Amino acid sequence: MVGIHIVTTPPNMPSAREEDMPSSLLESYLKQRSLTYIVKTICWSAALAEILVILASHMPASWLSREIISRLVFSGGDPKNIRLTGTFLLGTFSIAFGCYIRWACYRALGRLFTFRLALLKNHRLVTHGPYAWVRxxxxxxxxxxxxxxxxxxxxxxxxAVECGVLDTTVGKLLAFTNFGVMSSVTLGLLVRMPEEDKMLKRAFGAQWDEWATRVPYSVLPGIY
Structure with missing residues (x-):
């Protein structure tokens, strides 16, 4: 969770308005801080609830445990069914690897990393670190x-599955909101990438062409 929090928090203050590229509806959406707040709030809440329920299920005699179970486990739910699965382990690895890659990008870009599509003063084209593999x-x-x-x-x-959260109206609303934010951000980034390439090509010309020839893939080496 700490890694998720770090890599969804801007490492630098937003760039000055005059440095931003002309904004579009998509860009206005992607740079909304509320998107990261939603993801972080839901993730931290889910993680804390899961930890509390697991601890409470192992100390059933405590009045506090009974109170936690009564408030965080819903009709038809059973905290004893919370367990490690192959899907959970895959998700854990994907989160850890994704956070590491993004953190490495923070380090490689330094002050140049912003959540906005922008060229900063004295901007330079970074081609080392993770940027030597994909653009x-x-x-x-x-x-x-x-x-x-x-x-x-x-x-x-x-x-969420084993304790009946997704069977409640609030749980369904939170899941739908989280899915909506995550899927719209993913699609938005896929649309943004060509625009970012165009911006960098205009700014760096032959230097960008050489880098794009050497690193032809956008997000997945050998695939896309």
Missing amino acids: HPAYTGLMLMLFGLACWQISPGSY
Whole structure:
């Protein structure tokens, strides 16, 4: 969860308005801070609830445990069914790997990393680190993380599934909201990538052409 929090938090303050590229409806949506707040709030809440329920199920005699179970386990749910599964482990690996890639991008870009599509003053083309493998590795990391979150939150054995959360109206609303944010951000980034390439090509010309020839893939080496 700490990794998720770090890589969904802008590492630098937003760039000055005059440095931003002309904004579109998509760009206005993608740079909304509320998107990351929604994901972080739901993820932290789900993680905390799962931890509390697991601890409470192992100390059933405590009045506090009974109170936790009564409030966080819903009709038809059984906390004893929370367990490790192959899907959960896949999700955990995907989250960890995705967070690492995105953190490595933070380090490689330094002050140049923003959540906006922008060219900063004295901008330079970064081609080392993760950018030696694909041109948009930060998006690779984010997509891997979002995929892992989906595996963790809605797979059999998870708190949301086994404790009846997804059978409640609020649970369904939160799941739908989270899925909507994650899927729209993923699609938005896929649309944004060509625009980002065009922006960098205009700014760096032959240097970008050489890099694009050497690193032809956007997010997945050998695939896309």
